[in-house]
Amino acid sequence: MGDTVYFQRLFDANYLKLCHVANRIVKDKDDARDIVQQAFLNFWERSNHWHTIQSHEAYLYSSVYHSSIAYFKKSKVHVSSQDHTFSAHTLDTPLEELSFMELEKNIIKAISKLPPKCREIFLLSREEELSYKLIAERLNISTKTVEAQMGIALKRLREDLSAQIPDKIFFLLFF
Incomplete structure (x- = not known):
């Protein structure tokens, strides 16, 4: 009974955020919902292993991502332009793809290491694209608190990722 209640709360708290994450990548709301539902199903099926997962939210985010x-x-998404078809995926070699996947993994890991409230504010800002004012209203905190927490999040992410991402690239990714 406890697992069911916990799972329902986890689902309620994260479903829409995860759908937004998936939709930003796949660009289709129905496919995004399917991906998120599959992630929750996989998570439920692993309920006997939940104790081995440090952060269930980070696990679900990573799974959906x-x-x-x-x-x-x-999906063979192509953009047609002047009788030419260009692949939407621009990585040329397996080594570039592996490096990109490793970077994604490190970014997710760095985000999951943020303090819970700081991570929540960061994800509301970057994944749900909410303004600081809307985040403050949603969390019933001041806009200054949101600004301070975002500063902390960006500083910690920059520190954690500085070895892999030059400052110019970090700026493009997170600002």
């Missing part, structure tokens, strides 16, 4: 990337790669 990677499933969305895999879906995007498998």
Whole structure:
């Protein structure tokens, strides 16, 4: 009974955020919902292993993110322009793809290491694209608190990722 209640709360708190993450990658709301539902189903099926997972939210986020990337790669999305078809995926070599996947993994890991409230504010800002004012209203905190927490999040992410991402690239990714 406890697992069911916990799972329902986890689902209620994260479903819409995860759908937004998936939709930003696959660009289709129905496919995004399917990806998120599959992630929750997989998580439920692993309920006897929940104790081995450090952060269930980070686990679900990572699962949805990677499933969305895999879906995007498998779907042969092409952009047609002047009788030429260009692949939407721009990595040329397996080594570039491996490096990109490793970077994605490190970014997700760095985000999951943020303090819970700081991570929540960061994800509301970057994944749900909410303004600081809307985040403050949603969390019943001041806009200054949101600004301070975002500063902390960006500083910690920059520190954690400085070895892999030059400052110019970090700026493009997170600002």
